[in-house]
Amino acid sequence: MFGKKEQPTKGTLPLEKIAAQLAGRGVPALAFILALSSANAAGYFGAAAITMALSSLGGPMGMVGGVSFLLMSSTIASALTKYGFDALFTQVIKNLYKNGESKKSILAKIENYPISKDLKRKLKEEVKRR
Secondary structure: OOOOOOOOOOOOOOHHHHHHHHHHHHHHHHHHHHHHHHHHHOOOOOHHHHHHHHHHHHHHHHHHHHHHHHHHHHHHHHHHHHHHHHHHHHHHHHHHHHOOOOHHHHHHHHHHOOOOHHHHHHHHHHHHHO
16 A cells, blocks of 8 residues: 555546535635634634634534534535536537537547546537537
């Protein structure tokens, strides 16, 4: 296990999953940093600033609500990113058709995209419907 370097293979890290993971972690982190900077501006530092930031995010539910808010925002951001990719790649296919690409060339391009097998399948179905 240790000492072995695994070489990434094609399709190991699909683009939409990477973006979903980054958004899932980034959105709650930004919300917490903004709340923390607000607590610092109010004169709270250290543990008191963290407590104040979480309780301000949680509203009437306090710190527990703040933690819940951060967890929910992570899930929501990941889901939005995931479903947004389907629409984005579908639009790319539509534009390829507008530019005069053939079904065969579009299918070849889809095969080379760094995306999951599931999304490739959906895009291929979209091409075959046209």
